[in-house]
Amino acid sequence: MRTMKKFDKQIAAEILRYALWFGVLTGLVEGALLYTLRGFDLLKGQITYLGAGLPVLWIAPVFDALLFLLAAAGLVVLTLFLPQVWVKRLALFAFSFLLAFSWLGTILSGRLSPVAFIILAAGIGYQVSLTLFERDKRFAPFVRRTVKGVSVFAIVLLVVIQSGIWISEQIAVRNLPPAKQSAPNVLFIVIDTLRADHMSLHGYERQTDPYLASLAQQSVVFDNAYATSSWTLTSHASLFTGRWPYEHKADGGRYLDDTYPTIAEALAARGYRTGAFNGNFETVTSRWGFARGFHHFEDYYQTLPQLAVSSFYGRFLEYYVLHKVFGMEFSIDRRWAPSVNRSALDWIDQDNDRPFFVFINYYDIHAPYISPERARFSQFENPGGLVNTDWTTADIYNPKTPEQVQGEIDAYDGGIYYTDQQIKWLMDELDRRGLLENTIVVITSDHGELFGEHGLWEHHNSLYRPVIYVPLIIRYPASVPHNLRLETPVSNAALPATMLDLLGEPSQDLFPGPSLAELWRDPSAAARFPDPIAEMAESSWVNPNHLSIKGDMVSVISEEWQYIEHEFNGVELYHLKDDPDQLNNRAEETPTVLDKLKNYYLEAIAKLGLTWPYDIEK
Ligand SMILES: [Zn+2]
Secondary structure, eight states, X not given: OOOOOOOOHHHHHHHHHHHHHHHHHHHHHXXXXXXXXXXXXXXXXXXXXXXXXXXXXXXXXXXXXXXXXXXXXXXXXXXTTSOHHHHHHHHHHHHHHHHHHHHHHHHHBTTBOHHHHHHHHHHHHHHHHHHHHHXXXXXXXXXXXXXXXXXXXXXXXXXXXXXHHHHHHXXXXXXXXXXXXXOOEEEEEEETTOOGGGSGGGTOSSOOOHHHHHHGGXXXXXXXXXXXXXXXXXHHHHHXXXXXXXXXXXXXXXXXXXXXXXXXXXXXXXXXXXXXXXSOTTTSSGGGTOOTTOSEEESSOOSHHHHHHHXXXXXXXXXIIIIIITOOOSOTTOXXXXXXXXXXXXXXXXXXXXXXXXXXXXXXXXXXXXXXTTTTTOSSSSOOOSSOOSOTTSOTTSOOOHHHHHHHHHHHHHHHHHHHHHHHHHHHHHHHTTOSTTEEEEEEOSOOOEEXXXXXXXXXXXXXXXXXXXXXXXXXXXXXXXXXXXXXXXXXXGHHHHHHHHTTOOSOSSSXXXXXXXXXXXXXXXXXXXXXXXXXXXXXXXXXXXXXXXXOEEEEEOSSEEEEEETTTEEEEEEXXXXXXXXXXXXXXXXXXXXXXXXXXXXXXXXXXXXXXXXXXX
16 A cells, blocks of 8 residues: 655645646636637537626636636645656646636537547647646746736736726716706616516415515506517517617517617616616626616626636536536526625615616526525425526426426415515615605516416417516606506506606607506596507527427507417417407407407508518528
């Protein structure tokens, strides 16, 4: 048996130095690759999927340095058992391999199997380590001389990027025009994925939303509010610009371009500080065009796990080790409501001189349904989690027993309760600061959800009523009535125009509207309100069972009917009151209603010179 050797400080220091040098260098190039490839939309697959904004330039070197140092610690232990020269060869190979693997992985992930680039990286690592070992007399002093420099460079990047983001926000806010005297704040909350008929506010049998139901007593509530699509991108684009999907065209793979002004831009121009606090890292991001007009935009990098999984290795370890090997079901970077609330409040507290516009997206209800309140309404111990959208390996369409379906619904409902209580917490905090009374609070959702109805799961799958039916609550004691319910079908795309109206600009040409306030000011306004339109473009990456995988869809909702058309599957027409489950397609027996709603839509898009399905680049 080999005996333990004396600990050699010198070789330990050398290995740690190599680790730091290789780690930082690996991360600097990895960060630059992630940032550049993301800019050209060239990142593919699970591993390099998410955050690749400017901060990744410092995040990758910091995280890689930590990882390489961890590997070095193992190698240092080996020096107690193995000849030094072996350990040194091993260290050079390990670090060269990790370097090559990161760079190749960043470029090839999603294009080539990981096994292929492991083999490739091992070959390259072996060759590089041989060369370096042969020239170690020159390489070792070189590393010794430059290790400080590369490490300092990574830290300088961190400081410059983070302070740059902070300083540019301060300058932008300082240069704002003055706001009107005592202009109210605006708090715009989107509860991602909340279908309104799962709220007690809208007659659901469970007490999913006790706080929102009590808030309704001081608010106007729209009982028939609809999103403009059944997925985040298209719907948020309408919520921000006040435009229909056929106008802003942010759908399929197209991001929100700068054709139309956003509510954040409009409020910044009126002297508001603007901040966005997102739980949805997938879509409500700067990459998809949503940061425009915001001085402060949080779409990523707020917690340690999010930092880690922004780097190639963090994401790789999460996916292949935690998920594949240890069977971890869900990604570690989910951002829950308390974190969103905390950030929003801290940001609000930074400046009491100007009115704020705060946009919040809560992601707690979204699949997988794993919120801390997932078991609240369930007789099962651990409901939810089967409709798992964190990893594409788990098909949300896997067959489920009736109990499993119920478990998913239970857990989803628990998520609503959880979010409801988090909103209460935020509102109480604003109240405690004396800010609530002078704040216009708007609460809605971007789309609903399906639990097997029409054979469909999740959302972005169709335009049936439950995936576009959303809550819409407006509270502003100074000018919005209390405890008023309005029945007129409305689109929440009217919100930008409504917000400006409540700020004292009833007619303006930034957002087409009409303002929802007309409905409570003038009872005859309902007759001239547009029928809510929803659209969904074909998307190549969605689940193959979703109707959106093949063909565009459109929907129009009138007082009594919903018309739906799929590019290839044809037309559907449902009576909303007689047939709430939408099982009886009456398109053939009531052609006049069908034609009326279809023509309503065709005439609307014809104003932009469009015909349906419109053939714009997917
Ligand atoms: Zn969404």
